[in-house]
Amino acid sequence: MTLIFRLLAVMTAAIFAALRGRRTGLLAPSTLRFRVWPTDLDINLHMTNARYFSVMDLGRTDLMIRVGLGPAILHNRWQPVLGGATIRYRRPLPPFRRFTLVSRVLCWDEKYIFIEHRMETRSGLAALAVVQGAFVGSTGVVAPAEVLAALGTATASPPIPDAVAALRGQSPAAA
Template sequence: MARQLDLLRALLRPRAEIPGQGLLGPSTTTMRVRPADLDIYLHVNNGVYLQMMDVARTNYIADLGGFGLFKAKGWYPVVAAQTVSYRRSLTLGQRFEIRTSVVGWDERVIYLEQIFSRDGEHCARGLVAGRFLSRGSTERVPAPQVVELLGRDVVEPDLPKDVADWARAMGVAHKPVGTAS
């Protein structure tokens, strides 16, 4: 519940836009592990990681100045798929960072990587496939339109192979015309 309040705060009172922040540049969110984040094994509960990732993605949008742009268009983000892999536990009181970066996109989905680290040590990695929807309709906003709005002439990077493989396995990858379903 506490991280949901962090998300609400990040939405209602977003942090200031970072001048010059590029779509492909990383956004960093710093947090500290709280008692409510812990499971019975006294490390961060796996579900809490997802809530922390929500907060960090919201901060990423704020860093780009995206909230006003999305509001004007009537667009909002949703998660189509996400996966987290864990290497090191986070425990009570530890400070850590979540580095959020766009690693690519296709016709439907924008792919993000979210790296949790503590004192420079890799703790967890999240992959997220995000889509944008248009309020008041069932219309999905094509990812290149979102990129154009936020990125202003950004050059599309090659999607890392592991992310492309993951997207296909999760069933969220765009299937070009003429490919099997």
């Protein structure tokens, strides 16, 4: 199954869930289930490293729609972009293995929103990633405060975890 079909399936499910009033909270996790298909494999016959990031894109898409950002993204013509990512591979994902992607917002600062992606199987954690993302509009980077305002909230960011501090290039004590 190619990514376009996965994207269409994720977007359709998320839109219908949002329309039926099953939105998720800003800090609540988004969970998607997938299977490793032959088109996801590398020469070692496990999911290629690049595909992990592609599947995580789907997790962020689902998360954005389910928290209710879809209309604001379309209306303001915001484009979601990544400013950085770090990943830790724990177990390979062989052909046809089922896995779950759990995506959740960890925190935010004045410029970026930090999201955790966990790929899990029955055997345990396959990969853990933290990404720093932002929205770009016609005038440049959209501050997370403006994104939160589009959701109708002014919630303060949770404390910055060590993994995010490392991604920002800071020591945990400096965060």
